[in-house]
Amino acid sequence: MMSLSDTATPRTATSPDWDLFRRRGKSILVHCIVLGLVAIMLLPLVYMVMMSFKTSTEIAQDPLGLPDSLYWGNYMAALSSMGYVRSVLNSMGITISVIVVVVFSGAMAAYPLARLQNRISRVIVMVMALGLATPNFVTITPIYVIFRDLGLLDSYLGIVLAFAALKLPLAVFFYTSFIAAIPIELEEAARLDNCNNWQIFWHVIRPLLAPVTATLSLFVMIMVWNDFIYPLLLLTDKDKLTVMIAVYKFVGNTGIDPTKLFPAAVLGSLPLLLMFAVFQRKIMAGATAGAVK
Amino acid sequence: MAELALTNAIKRYGATQVIHGVDLQVDDGDFCVFVGPSGCGKSTLLRMIAGLEETSDGRMTIGGRDVTHADPARRGVAMVFQTYALYPHMTVRENMSFGLKIGGTEKSEITRKVDAAAQILKLQDYMDRKPKALSGGQRQRVAIGRAIVRQPDVFLFDEPLSNLDAELRVEMRVEIAKLHKQLGATMIYVTHDQVEAMTMADKIVVLRDGRIEQAGAPVTLYEDPDNLFVAGFIGSPRMNFFDGTVTRVEAGRAHVSLPRLGGVEVPVAVTEVPGEGQAVKLGLRPEHFEPDGGIRAELTIDVIENLGGVSYAYSSSDADDHPVIVELRGKSRPNEGGRLAVGFDPSSALLFDSETGRRIR
Numbered sequence: 001m002m003s004l005s006d007t008a009t010p011r012t013a014t015s016p017d018w019d020l021f022r023r024r025g026k027s028i029l030v031h032c033i034v035l036g037l038v039a040i041m042l043l044p045l046v047y048m049v050m051m052s053f054k055t056s057t058e059i060a061q062d063p064l065g066l067p068d069s070l071y072w073g074n075y076m077a078a079l080s081s082m083g084y085v086r087s088v089l090n091s092m093g094i095t096i097s098v099i100v101v102v103v104f105s106g107a108m109a110a111y112p113l114a115r116l117q118n119r120i121s122r123v124i125v126m127v128m129a130l131g132l133a134t135p136n137f138v139t140i141t142p143i144y145v146i147f148r149d150l151g152l153l154d155s156y157l158g159i160v161l162a163f164a165a166l167k168l169p170l171a172v173f174f175y176t177s178f179i180a181a182i183p184i185e186l187e188e189a190a191r192l193d194n195c196n197n198w199q200i201f202w203h204v205i206r207p208l209l210a211p212v213t214a215t216l217s218l219f220v221m222i223m224v225w226n227d228f229i230y231p232l233l234l235l236t237d238k239d240k241l242t243v244m245i246a247v248y249k250f251v252g253n254t255g256i257d258p259t260k261l262f263p264a265a266v267l268g269s270l271p272l273l274l275m276f277a278v279f280q281r282k283i284m285a286g287a288t289a290g291a292v293k
Numbered sequence: 294m295a296e297l298a299l300t301n302a303i304k305r306y307g308a309t310q311v312i313h314g315v316d317l318q319v320d321d322g323d324f325c326v327f328v329g330p331s332g333c334g335k336s337t338l339l340r341m342i343a344g345l346e347e348t349s350d351g352r353m354t355i356g357g358r359d360v361t362h363a364d365p366a367r368r369g370v371a372m373v374f375q376t377y378a379l380y381p382h383m384t385v386r387e388n389m390s391f392g393l394k395i396g397g398t399e400k401s402e403i404t405r406k407v408d409a410a411a412q413i414l415k416l417q418d419y420m421d422r423k424p425k426a427l428s429g430g431q432r433q434r435v436a437i438g439r440a441i442v443r444q445p446d447v448f449l450f451d452e453p454l455s456n457l458d459a460e461l462r463v464e465m466r467v468e469i470a471k472l473h474k475q476l477g478a479t480m481i482y483v484t485h486d487q488v489e490a491m492t493m494a495d496k497i498v499v500l501r502d503g504r505i506e507q508a509g510a511p512v513t514l515y516e517d518p519d520n521l522f523v524a525g526f527i528g529s530p531r532m533n534f535f536d537g538t539v540t541r542v543e544a545g546r547a548h549v550s551l552p553r554l555g556g557v558e559v560p561v562a563v564t565e566v567p568g569e570g571q572a573v574k575l576g577l578r579p580e581h582f583e584p585d586g587g588i589r590a591e592l593t594i595d596v597i598e599n600l601g602g603v604s605y606a607y608s609s610s611d612a613d614d615h616p617v618i619v620e621l622r623g624k625s626r627p628n629e630g631g632r633l634a635v636g637f638d639p640s641s642a643l644l645f646d647s648e649t650g651r652r653i654r
Contacts, residue, residue, distance in 0.1 A: 047458075179644050183376060183378065185374045185375075185376050185378035186378050188343075188345050188365075188372075188374070188378065189372070189374060189378040189379075189380075189439075190380075190391075191344075191345065191364075191365045191366065191394030192343065192345075192365045192366060192370070192371060192372055192392070193366070193395055193396075193443075193574075194366035194392055194395045194396045195366075195395055195437075199395060203391070203395070204380060207382040208381065208382060227586060
């Protein structure tokens, strides 16, 4: 008679060292892939920074090489000729205004759309989704014509309204899905607590939107700060130009001036990178909010 | 505190009617429990009382005031939700004081009321915490505290303990019962838990398909159900039903033959006389089986459930969907697969019309 141990097939022995080696090898491979992807993404940024420190001779002789030394003269020249502080303030003012308008109007529009289950609200949500899918270039001409007729060209109000209108579908999309996930019982409890619709929105719904608002604000900030077409189209007064248009000054009709263009591009991106670095933790918390209970 | 009255209350969603003309009176200070299977309309009825669902037709009064179409906040009700529905961004104190703040109550008054409620519910140590930092039981206490501070005429509870574990549920059940005694408030409580209903209620309302099947004291519903549904729904384990035929009626007794119990004939006292040959169901609770009962039969036991102090023997049959359940006390237990001699007193048996389900008294 066979015993149980006789019939059992012995397992292939794997030494602890081999397991450790496999785990480490896998980890190194994953890290290498991640580092490779990071390098690909950082390459344009590194190239821009590198170019910004080169003299015109270095750029002409070796456009891909490292600078011999950090030449700050390019930055001085760019700063003096692009109206940096003014353009950064313009960009910041426009970006913040757009964020405020988009956040408030988006959240207020999304609240009823998330809660009402009728045909009209479904049609509105569809129209908003259409707005998300519409390429920017399609809306350029109508916006220009409308704003010209309304006398909103070359005004801060005009550019803020244009961006707000363009980014509103994104905000409604973000907020609608987020609000739909908020338990309806919270609103019912508030209704029993004597709240009207506005009070429910303001005291109960709005505070719960903080994480998604942080994420939305980041997206809107990046899109508005980096947008080139609309400020170019709607703003002509040099005192109202955004930083991206100010950078574009160094692209001429016959060619570019790399000794000024690259430092100007670095300077133009700097405030955005700084803001992202400062608010990164909050933004990432918002992006992942609701992923786990 | 106040009484609640519903007169022919109806709820429709479009063409679908879900509450069919409910008439109900809940007296001042009563603890009334709505029970019924899923989809019977108990939560809908509670939400109609809260004003969270519009009453399509009929009348509703609280303390004599017509509140049929009044706003939820103007009805004098407070509700405790199954999911607690605490505002996650507010502390316990803010949660409890929110309704009063919105209502424009003075700060000192809010503080006094909130502190008093916190003391009743032993929440003083948690007042500055947010809901996420509380356990399930503590959250439920905060939800109850939020209701207390509003000093409503009627408290409404929508399955408030169903999200808690078994031990905490028992603890909170006792707490709510104590609270009812302490406040003397009218409370309406929705549950599907038999034990909650039987232990807490002054009055149980059994609902089915949007209609009240029977309303009354727990013991009345248990001992004297109006129909098959109530008899089967109230009590755990459920009542046994045996198909039978009335063989003869004499001297105020209907003699019912039960094929499932080997054709024994059971004389059941009746005041309304059923027809001879009429198909009936005889109801017998598991605890009504006793070894020395007047009517004797034998059952084959499939399964024994031993709960410690008491055991339940299950006897299945191909002819019946439900097994016969027999409560066993004492130390001797039959073997699974063995035969069990059972007896019962005919006076504990209830008779129902097989066709309509109505009780034959």
